[in-house]
Amino acid sequence: MKIIHDLNEIYAQIDFVRRDAKRIGLVPTMGALHAGHLSLVQRAKQDGEIAVATIFVNPTQFGPKDDLAKYPRTLDSDLTALREQGCDIVFVPPSDRIYSGSHSTFVEPPSVARRWEGELRPGHFRGVATIVLKLFQLIPAHVAYFGRKDYQQVAVIQAMVDDLNLPIRIEACETVREPDGLAMSSRNRYLSKEDRVRAVGLWRALSLAQRRLDAGENTRASLEAAMRAELEKAPVDSIDYAAIVHPGSMEPVEVVEESAIAIIAARVGSTRLIDNMTIMAKEVQRMERTE
């Protein structure tokens, strides 16, 4: 596994590999890797690609109240895990080479960035879109893999790719969960033992939304109320949102006709967690099964 720090070197390396008509699969990460990240690398390898992971804690996507300083940094174990996964190249750029002192160009993110995380974390998606665009330029890959756990992030990146004609395909991969349902997240390591038990409330609330939909409850009002009640049972310490939204626009959906995304952001102890689930009406589930 090649570890590259230099910006010119990573571009030259990838450009060179591309000329061999090899397909490149990119897995951008902020490190603190867990089974979710590693499943993305696995996926690239299964697809027969040269797997390139990046590890960079991107300052521009953290707000002033966010946890940039204390974001977990576990480079050694990250590299070991990537090596075990068969990752081919890891790009670990120094922060001051990614953002020069005079850096002032940003991506103004698409409209799907407006609500939810975009509203609660002003500037977050501007930072995400900017770093992802930069990485796509430095590493001209054919495919980039992202975890569906950050559903809105994937939607923002997909819209950016479409709008700006970026020559890359975005693959959104299934959320990897702990046996009890908690979505894998680098922030889970902040949870105390007691927080950890309560954190599964997000998954329970999402699953409940699906069960209620199965039972014929298909209005936003009733599904959101059910999710909130379940979150309060956990109990979580505060709820940023618990909503039923359109898979494409992420605007609230009043009645779930076929499918929608249930999304939650809540705080457990001092840790802010997000999760989501695609919920489907019974008929659609049947169709999906027979396809």
Added chain:
Amino acid sequence: MKIIHDLNEIYAQIDFVRRDAKRIGLVPTMGALHAGHLSLVQRAKQDGEIAVATIFVNPTQFGPKDDLAKYPRTLDSDLTALREQGCDIVFVPPSDRIYSGSHSTFVEPPSVARRWEGELRPGHFRGVATIVLKLFQLIPAHVAYFGRKDYQQVAVIQAMVDDLNLPIRIEACETVREPDGLAMSSRNRYLSKEDRVRAVGLWRALSLAQRRLDAGENTRASLEAAMRAELEKAPVDSIDYAAIVHPGSMEPVEVVEESAIAIIAARVGSTRLIDNMTIMAKEVQRMERTE
């Protein structure tokens, strides 16, 4: 000369040509081609590149008060001129394929976009940066050629390329002028015979700034006053700005120590014209000559 309208086709074509290890030179234009544009194509051919021109009147860089509707469209003669110049590929995309109905991602341009054209034409550089980024994605060229006549535009694009790590080199090429000094511009065709005579005032004012600097006048105040007086002698109908700025930041320069850029925007009849000139202190001119 290949004429391509389809977005997937242009990307596939360029990607294919790149694999032959051929160098690609890109000349983005809004059509209404003049000798300035053609000199950029010439330059690419001289450098041994596959020359790719684009013709697209980009709506997002025009403000509500700008001349989008009446911007000259001369596709047939443009194609003839490009063919004569030995241009290899021309990309002429339909407008609705470049901006879909849901398009909402833009480039937030770098700080060098703030003043002058950026201030007088709100949103202009946001539109320019966005379309140029899109074209750079659709046409992964090695070099892109721009005319120095739009000095601030080149500065914005260069800063965007640096900030977003776009893998392309920007070449700023000398302004091509009419025999009397008027800078070539697609908008010159709007000038009446009488406007045309007065329009040379911009070049006269810029040249005067250099002569005054030769004579030892090196303060912004005196040089700008000289330019304004010359413009009023033409006379132009109004002056948007006549300024002495730093070549990199485009911030005003109080005293010209070595070199600076003299920039002008003025209206002649109903036509808004811009022009600029690098002005140099005598010692620097001498050094340039001996280099």
